[in-house]
Amino acid sequence: MSEKLTPFVRDVVLPAGPDVVPRLAEAACSFRLAYHPSPIHRWGIFAMEPIPARRRVIEYTGERIKPDEVRRRGVRPRIYIFWVSPRVAIDGAIGGSGAEFINHSCAPNLIARKRHGRIHLVSLRPIEAGEELLLDYQVSGDAPLTPCRCGTPQCRGYLNRQDDLL
Numbered sequence: 001m002s003e004k005l006t007p008f009v010r011d012v013v014l015p016a017g018p019d020v021v022p023r024l025a026e027a028a029c030s031f032r033l034a035y036h037p038s039p040i041h042r043w044g045i046f047a048m049e050p051i052p053a054r055r056r057v058i059e060y061t062g063e064r065i066k067p068d069e070v071r072r073r074g075v076r077p078r079i080y081i082f083w084v085s086p087r088v089a090i091d092g093a094i095g096g097s098g099a100e101f102i103n104h105s106c107a108p109n110l111i112a113r114k115r116h117g118r119i120h121l122v123s124l125r126p127i128e129a130g131e132e133l134l135l136d137y138q139v140s141g142d143a144p145l146t147p148c149r150c151g152t153p154q155c156r157g158y159l160n161r162q163d164d165l166l
């Protein structure tokens with residue numbers, strides 16, 4: 001079967017496939033983190049020690065790609081692409097630190113800080129050991145509406161930005 005795969009499918013689509021198991025790059029993590037099955041969606045990333053507020057928790061890494069390539073990779077069912085600027089995005093499915101497995105919540109405990117072309121996920125409040133790390137994806141642009149399953153009282157129903165829902 002594998003000889004029938006095109007390079008695009010093999011190198012770009014499969015790394016974001018449903019069978020992928022998370023892997024955490026220690027160098028990208030500022031605290032002890034681990035992956036476990038998540039009550040929200042498949043795998044999640046969890047704090048293994050208390051994390052104070054306003055601290056870098058993990059860097060979001062991956063392949064740096066241009067808007068044309070982002071569109072090409074839009075055929076994938078899962079969201080691992082994070083815009084750093086209007087011209088550059090990071091595809092966490094390829095060379096990702098594990099931060100790409102952090103689930104979305106409409107009531108997150110992390111926020112993305114973009115600086116000098118890099119993305120760090122920073123704690124919004126103190127996070128307890130054992131808590132799942134959560135980020136508001138703020139999916140934007142022409143991305144299709146993706147229903148949210150975070151189950152929080154603040155849930156807006158979709159992973160997409162509030163502005164794109166109006």
Ligand SMILES: [Zn+2]
Nearest residue numbers: 106148150155
């Ligand atoms: Zn939600």
